[in-house]
Amino acid sequence: MPQRFPFQQLDYLYTPSTDVAADSRFFTEVLGGRLAFAIEGMGARVAMIELAEGPPHVLLTDHLEGDRPIFVYRVEDLGEAVAELKNRGLKKERRIELPMGPCSTFVTPNGHRIAVYQQVRTEVLEHFMGRKDW
DSSP: OOOOOSOSEEEEEEEEOSOHHHHHHIIIIITOOEEEEEEEETTEEEEEEESSSSSOEEEEESSOOSSSOEEEEEESOHHHHHHHHHHTTOEEEEEEEETTEEEEEEEOTTSOEEEEEEOOOHHHHHHHTTOBOO
């Protein structure tokens, strides 16, 4: 019997940045991506870059600690996905709240970061689209 994956789709590469504006320019002007939004609020800057027609999209942010991106996967049921990942030996790093819905992040034994989230607020992303705060 094939093993069931808890992931529906890789939606975002949540990427730390020391200069979100400069990184956004590089991703758009050099790599040809489209700046979907650039928002500033609560002491943080976040920009979403679309490098292809569909996901995953790059989220550049100055409030994310560490050097590695977080691979953010959408799941149908967050509780089931978290239980399955723990069952497979992942240690829960922490529970966070994304604008699109609740999320749990994990770190693999070699330091890669993954997250699973349940999309419950689709209208939030639509609200951000096209917004340019800087």
